[in-house]
Amino acid sequence: MLRVVEHTKWWFTLSLIIIVLGIGSIFVRGVNTGIDFVGGTIIDVNMGKDFSMDDAKTIIDKYAKDCELVKATNNSAVELNIKAKVGVIKDEDVTSIVNDLKGKFGNDVSLISHDSIGPSIGNELKQKALLSLSIAIIAMLIYVGFRFELKYGAAAVLALVHDVLITLSVYFIFHLPINTSFIAAVLTIIGYSMNDTIVIFDRIRENLKNMRKTELKEVVDHSISQTIVRSIYTVSTTLITTAAVHIFVPSVREFTLPLLVGIASGCYSSICIASPIWVILKTKVKKTVAA
């Protein structure tokens, strides 16, 4: 039988390390806010071959000063990423910018994508994101509280918070932009993690009925041992399909990377975080009652 609850301290420490690394990354690289929540413009241009940043800057300065220019190599293509705050680059100027770049750097230059968000939409998206996260977590708490007792719900939600923090840390460490696909990824991870946690809790509840005389720690360990195969299989199948999309479709990688990490974290948190927390909650209350 697996001994999970015994090593609770190890699990908590591991998670803490990742989260601390994430927070540390904020100080080192700052947060990439993307443009969805703060507004702004992102333009991706395919430059064909290597180019001089200074020359590119001269051209772009004619239309908008104060842009962040980044050179990126994607497979064999060299890209120029232009990022600017709200209102700095006018939407009407984008084609002209690309044409000027074409004039200077050759006909291989082409626009890959252009994304611009005004300030009002940015605010709205931010509000909607926070709203959806809150509603989802509350709804799940209600549902779990309804199907199981409250301590299960609390443990499950704490595991969810853990998963969100781990996902955030990945975003910070890899400097990924925090935008609406982040929110979609987080909500999906929350759904999946809850899914996983419930399967284990279901088993614990069932075993508690049949193992009244056994110590709580052992019941939980037993339940985990019984469900571990299923947990591993399911997280594997979900990861396989998501990884396939991640590998073959470069344009969604911003979205699938957090999904991959989050799903793995969701599985890990159900086994190593949620169950031990539940044991702690259960035993702490028992102690208070006894006293």
Added chain:
Amino acid sequence: MKSKSKSAALFIVTVAVIALVAYVGAFGLEVGGYRFKSFGETIKRGLDLTGGVSVVEEIQDQNVDMDKLQRTIDLIRLRINKLGVSENAVNQEGKGKIRIDVPGVYDTKDVIENVAKTGKLTFVDPDKNVILTGADIKDAKAGFNQEGKAVVNFQLTTEGTQKFADATQKFLGKTIAIYMDDQEISSPTVSTVITQGAGEITGSKTIEDAKRDASIIKSGALPVTVKTASAKVVSATLGADALPKSIKGGLVGISLIFIFMILLYRGPGLMADIALVLYIVLVLMIYSVIGATLTLSGIAAFLLTVGMAVDANVLMFERIKEELRTGKSISSAVHNGYHKALSSILDSNITTAIAGLVLYLVGTGSVKGFALTLLIGIVVSLFTAIVVTRFLMNLAINMGLLNKVWLFGVKRGE
């Protein structure tokens, strides 16, 4: 208990039907002059799969009633029709915003100028008073003037003619500025009094610009003021690339799952794989029927649900294996395993559904597409995993196909 041959017949028919629908969905079928379209032809594709421009216009006026909003949308649809784009491209988004999706066009300026501007035309006198508006214009047509420049020839209404005559008389020798929204497009000097109520507006760079302005003037300005709130361009290559790559990734992922299930669960695994094929077909069919737009994130969601759809089967099969290990007969193990797993399956899928529902209600654009696929996937996967897999397994057991314990991946005496 069904007879062996009846079960066998039912089993073969079921598998054949699933295979047939899958084939038609993938490749289409011609039967007696009528064509069954494949999914590739019937499912609408989002902008991130086709490439194009997406612009969201925000209405600046306060308290716009439904009527005005609808008229605004209709007017924009009229404009976009002239470009040869379907009216479906224009839709209301949330409160007071209109989303315009134009596939095949890659210049935001183009879309904004042609379709998404308010289009208010004003003639302003030197004292900054408005003399005429677009409402006073009866007809507008693009053409070339004597100097060969592109112009917009306009004809005024009876009212407008009078107003214009008065104005040209009052401001003879002075300039009257002509504005389109906030932009001054022309400021001619009044050389004669114009009583016929006709004239030309110079200032268009090309005949295309003139045609565009004429069209906007003629169809009328939008009843509200709009401002571009967001714009997005997906280039043709990015769009064209995305779908084939996704299909490739999807096929690889799904094939791996098929193999995975057979390796781990052997006989039942095969049943689960057949049910999975049905799952994929059903989801695509629903998408096709409800006319939902498939986006790139929708594809990601879809493949995610494929991975999760297998979970219900895993839960069932693990329970069945447990029952078999305790020595129960195959039929009772399947029966017990199924029922014990059911509550876990329902509970866990409901929570994912909650997440999906919240995302759908609160999200916009690509997030909404993602959430919709997630929700459809959960509902259908519950059906295929709970109903279809069990149906196939029972048939197979009755047929005698699944009558050995090792076919479940269990060694007796484990």
